[in-house]
Amino acid sequence: MIxxxxxxxxxxxxxxxxxxxxxILDYQRGIxxxxxxxxxILGPGCYRFRPANEQITVVDLRDQPVIVExxxxxxxxxxxxxxxxxxxxxxxxxxxxxxxxxxxxNEAVVSIRDVLRGLSARRxxxxxxxxxxxxxxxxxxxASELEKIGLALTGLEITEVSSPATDRVVGFPxxx
Amino acid sequence: MDLVYAIGGCxxxxxxxYLFITRARNRWHILSEYQRGIIYRYGKPFKDVGPGxxxxxxxxxxxxxxDVRPEGFNRDLTAVSTLDGRTAVYSVAGKIxxxxxxxxxxxxxxxxxxALAKTISMVRRMLNDYxxxxxxxxxxxxxxxxxxAVQDSVGKIGMAVFDFRLNQLQIVxxxxxxxxxxxxxxx
Numbered sequence: 001m002i003x004x005x006x007x008x009x010x011x012x013x014x015x016x017x018x019x020x021x022x023x024i025l026d027y028q029r030g031i032x033x034x035x036x037x038x039x040x041i042l043g044p045g046c047y048r049f050r051p052a053n054e055q056i057t058v059v060d061l062r063d064q065p066v067i068v069e070x071x072x073x074x075x076x077x078x079x080x081x082x083x084x085x086x087x088x089x090x091x092x093x094x095x096x097x098x099x100x101x102x103x104x105x106n107e108a109v110v111s112i113r114d115v116l117r118g119l120s121a122r123r124x125x126x127x128x129x130x131x132x133x134x135x136x137x138x139x140x141x142x143a144s145e146l147e148k149i150g151l152a153l154t155g156l157e158i159t160e161v162s163s164p165a166t167d168r169v170v171g172f173p174x175x176x
Numbered sequence: 177m178d179l180v181y182a183i184g185g186c187x188x189x190x191x192x193x194y195l196f197i198t199r200a201r202n203r204w205h206i207l208s209e210y211q212r213g214i215i216y217r218y219g220k221p222f223k224d225v226g227p228g229x230x231x232x233x234x235x236x237x238x239x240x241x242x243d244v245r246p247e248g249f250n251r252d253l254t255a256v257s258t259l260d261g262r263t264a265v266y267s268v269a270g271k272i273x274x275x276x277x278x279x280x281x282x283x284x285x286x287x288x289x290x291a292l293a294k295t296i297s298m299v300r301r302m303l304n305d306y307x308x309x310x311x312x313x314x315x316x317x318x319x320x321x322x323x324x325a326v327q328d329s330v331g332k333i334g335m336a337v338f339d340f341r342l343n344q345l346q347i348v349x350x351x352x353x354x355x356x357x358x359x360x361x362x363x
Contacts, residue, residue: 007344023238024219025204027282034190044219063284065293069300081259086297090282110306159300 001129019048022056029094031054041094057098063088064105070160071116079135083116084160085138089151097149104151111145128161197311205230205239213241224277240281246271247339249292253344256300262308263348268299270340272330277335291335298326299342308347315345 001092023046023134033055042056059139067086067137075081089108092098101107102166121125127134146153209227216238218220223287225239232239258264270275274280274290284290301324303311311318319342330337 021235023216025216025238025240026220028219044216046238048216048235060285062282063290065284065290067293067296071344084256084300086300087291088290088293157297157301159297160256160304162257163259 006094010086010170018050018052020051021098022047022049024056024058025089027060027062029059029061030054030097031059031095036096038099047115055156059091059098061091061094061096063090064108066105066109066112066115067159068109070111071113072075073117073119075119075121075124076121079124080162081127081159082118082160083127084157085116085126087112087131087142088154089146090154091150092147092148092152097168104149107149108146108151109154111149112142115141115145122160127158131161134158134161143151188263200234202233205232208240210243210245211241212244212274213239214277215239216282221278241272242274242277242287244274244277244282248272248287248299249288249295251296255348256303258303258306258308258311258347260307260309264303264306264308264311264325264345265348266299267343268295268341269343270295270337273330273338274334275336283333287333287335290333291330294309294336295326295340296332298329300323304311311345311358312347319345323343 002102022030024042026044026045030047032042032047032049035053036055046055060102065086065088067084069084070082071084072080072082089105091104099103118141122134135156135158138158139153140151142156195311206229207225207227211231213225214221214223215225215230215232216237217319219238222237225241230239248269248271252267253264253265254267255265272288272295276289280287299322301316302325306318322342323340327337328341
């Protein structure tokens with residue numbers, strides 16, 4: 001009888017304080033929530049938590065490639081222009097990236113497109129001539145936008161800039 | 177004789193207990209011949225593993241594995257501006273295969289996406305720097321240059337591109353415009 005009671009007690013205690021495990025790899029970070037409130041940022045390692053009131057959200061810090069192709073805009077000379085870029089985004093602030101947006105890749109694409117709209121203050125021919133400078137400028141602007149949601153931008157590259165009519169080489173067949 | 181039976185019984189019981197404990201503490205994972213992985217111990221890379229059966233301690237070890245079989249990709253009739261403002265149309269196809277497991281795992285969340293993004297970026301970037309006349313007259317040389325650049329670029333992230341084909345590369349006659357995938361974004 002006593003043995004049965006002890007077994008029952010052990011089972012009840014085990015069920016009440018049942019813990020779960022979560023492994024955080026070196027390219028991830030975890031956020032421990034207790035009662036829905038963030039408690040700590042977790043680095044690489046194995047962690048125990050009680051699913052009854054705790055939760056660990058894992059955030060991947062690796063790069064996510066983003067490509068924006070043929071983004072059309074009107075440049076400062078009111079000419080139709082378009083630009084293509086490729087870049088990679090990654091999470092730098094796990095807490096902010098988790099709490100500020102639902103899907104940070106989509107949010108990043110929205111921010112990137114917003115910054116590209118700002119190119120209307122610039123001639124497409126300038127962007128073409130000074131591609132490196134334009135890349136630097138875009139990187140700076142996008143980085144400040146993405147920082148608000150805990151992201152960072154790396155390896156931005158302008159892969160295509162349209163050539164306005166004034167830049168075209170005269171003499172080519174079919175080029176006006 | 178009784179002593180032998182007693183020892184045998186104890187041994188059997190000990191073996192059962194050992195089995196029970198190891199089963200509770202470990203799990204085994206089988207990697208197929210086309211899979212490679214890294215075992216992480218306490219969240220840090222511990223060792224690279226190939227095909228076979230691997231014992232993982234629950235709560236301590238974690239296995240991340242990837243498929244090293246070649247994976248095909250293709251992109252049909254995509255437009256890009258040339259240096260002189262004309263529009264070139266191209267199609268790309270090829271296969272990607274992981275060469276360096278660690279580099280592939282760490283390069284991006286999805287290594288296949290990363291390789292594809294590198295390939296597309298490089299093709300567009302290079303075609304954007306050629307004049308239409310160069311593309312028209314020296315199509316094969318342009319394709320060879322782009323193929324080499326793509327292979328170098330993808331090789332840096334631990335993958336290889338082979339059977340790469342830059343098909344249907346041609347200059348569109350008439351005025352250039354935002355034809356094709358205008359304003360497209362992919363992530």
